[in-house]
Amino acid sequence: MTRNLPVVAIIGGGFAGTALALQLAGKAEVTLFEPGPVGPGLAYGTAEPAHLLNVPAAGMSPFPDRPSHFADWLAAQPDAPPPPAEGPRFAPRRLYGRYLQELWAAAATEIRHVPRAVSRVERLGEGGGNGRGFRVTDSAGEVFEADRVVLAVGGFAAGAGAPPHLAGDPWDPAALEGLAPDAPLLLVGLGLTMVDVLLALRDRGHVGPVTAISRHGWLPLSHVTGAFPPPWPMPLVEGAVPGVRAAFCWLRAEAARAAAAGQPWQAVIDGVRPLVQRIWRGWELAERRRFLRHARSAWNLHRHRVAPEAAARIGAELASGGLRPLAARLVEWRVAGEGVEAVLARRAGGTELLRVARIILCTGPEGGRAWREAAPVAGLLAEGLLAEEALGLGLSVSPAGVALDAAGQPVAGIDVLGPLTRGALWEITAVPDIRVQAAALADRIECGKYDIPV
Numbered sequence: 001m002t003r004n005l006p007v008v009a010i011i012g013g014g015f016a017g018t019a020l021a022l023q024l025a026g027k028a029e030v031t032l033f034e035p036g037p038v039g040p041g042l043a044y045g046t047a048e049p050a051h052l053l054n055v056p057a058a059g060m061s062p063f064p065d066r067p068s069h070f071a072d073w074l075a076a077q078p079d080a081p082p083p084p085a086e087g088p089r090f091a092p093r094r095l096y097g098r099y100l101q102e103l104w105a106a107a108a109t110e111i112r113h114v115p116r117a118v119s120r121v122e123r124l125g126e127g128g129g130n131g132r133g134f135r136v137t138d139s140a141g142e143v144f145e146a147d148r149v150v151l152a153v154g155g156f157a158a159g160a161g162a163p164p165h166l167a168g169d170p171w172d173p174a175a176l177e178g179l180a181p182d183a184p185l186l187l188v189g190l191g192l193t194m195v196d197v198l199l200a201l202r203d204r205g206h207v208g209p210v211t212a213i214s215r216h217g218w219l220p221l222s223h224v225t226g227a228f229p230p231p232w233p234m235p236l237v238e239g240a241v242p243g244v245r246a247a248f249c250w251l252r253a254e255a256a257r258a259a260a261a262g263q264p265w266q267a268v269i270d271g272v273r274p275l276v277q278r279i280w281r282g283w284e285l286a287e288r289r290r291f292l293r294h295a296r297s298a299w300n301l302h303r304h305r306v307a308p309e310a311a312a313r314i315g316a317e318l319a320s321g322g323l324r325p326l327a328a329r330l331v332e333w334r335v336a337g338e339g340v341e342a343v344l345a346r347r348a349g350g351t352e353l354l355r356v357a358r359i360i361l362c363t364g365p366e367g368g369r370a371w372r373e374a375a376p377v378a379g380l381l382a383e384g385l386l387a388e389e390a391l392g393l394g395l396s397v398s399p400a401g402v403a404l405d406a407a408g409q410p411v412a413g414i415d416v417l418g419p420l421t422r423g424a425l426w427e428i429t430a431v432p433d434i435r436v437q438a439a440a441l442a443d444r445i446e447c448g449k450y451d452i453p454v
């Protein structure tokens, strides 16, 4: 490796860490710490053919400057499902995972991979560590030094280790195993994770009745079928950021105008999406809190849409009665014989006692809070080198992703990438946003721009 390049430790090799490492290849001395396969992470490690990307292939390149990179790769895969006659292609997520692994294999000669988790990160004082700023210790006790540390640990860990009648981690294959084909099930959550779980169950031959609950009882909405319309123009005057109520009125009005012009509401959401980070950043804490309390569910419903193929299968489930969506809350559950009794409080009033073989938690990635307790974040939080963002959405960071300490001061040399920067940006979950964040960070690292944009 070349000397005098910045020495960077990237912690986590899911999409975010891998995208950054690929973009830094040859520009920095990178060590990537990832105990699992590099690339797929939680989202693209699935083996289920029914788990589709929820972003068209044309939007999934890890490189903002080469947007068709994944779509071109996909077109050359003989085992990929054929593209639809019309409209965008939603590839199986496992193929995307394979693509990331192939990209990684091609770049791996330039990037060091440590196949272990990081258990500790320490900031070194003046003169310590050969002038390097940080000491990183992995789970085997091996010590590394780095100028910069990037936390790309995801933030989506689900509740592993739950008892067999309550599967806390819906992406653990064991959550779907050992069930009789006609076993009745309760899925807690009605979003994209529920779709993943239900379709994977059906592909395994499960035919039993499935009740799925959420606060509102809303089912996921679909992308448009056929060719995508262009994003609806959503001009926002520089400096003018509408509050939550005004923003939703604006969206509704534009959706009505779009409909009058023969365009679907999805085009309006696609039109506003590039502005979401700016709007979020323009909101005071109280306005963000208002959004989370009153508008989050409605926004997520319209923003996170399923591929039309998956939506069609959910429609068929509803028509056949295989899936019963319900606006309700799980208030209590207890083991009863071979299964579970669940007590549901219905939004419409009253309770319902449901006997099922298993409850599977499908509350989705945003519900995961285990990152607070996991190394190395927990240690850095305890030392005050990291702080939780005020609304509990992730870590406290500047809009550029620089970690802020417990006193709200930027910590030079610690950057956060991906969903844990949600508190500063909100819209930073999917590939089209994370790749831009990774490219900007790679640029800062490569150019030695160590001054901290907050």
Ligand SMILES: Cc1cc2nc3c(=O)[nH]c(=O)nc-3n(C[C@H](O)[C@H](O)[C@H](O)COP(=O)(O)OP(=O)(O)OC[C@H]3O[C@@H](n4cnc5c(N)ncnc54)[C@H](O)[C@@H]3O)c2cc1C
Pocket: 011, 012, 013, 014, 015, 016, 017, 018, 033, 034, 035, 036, 040, 041, 042, 043, 044, 052, 053, 054, 055, 093, 116, 117, 118, 119, 152, 153, 154, 155, 156, 365, 374, 375, 376, 417, 418, 419, 429, 430, 431, 432, 434
């Ligand atoms: C089920 C699901 C489906 C999704 N589908 C799409 C989609 O179709 N399109 C889209 O654009 N977005 C999708 N997303 C959003 C997705 O989160 C992002 O695209 C992206 O995968 C996030 O990557 P990440 O690297 O931040 O997190 P993760 O994929 O969770 O990766 C984090 C990695 O960090 C590692 N790690 C954790 N702690 C340590 C440690 N201490 N030391 C070393 N390594 C550690 C973990 O092993 C893991 O591999 C989906 C998300 C989920 C959960």
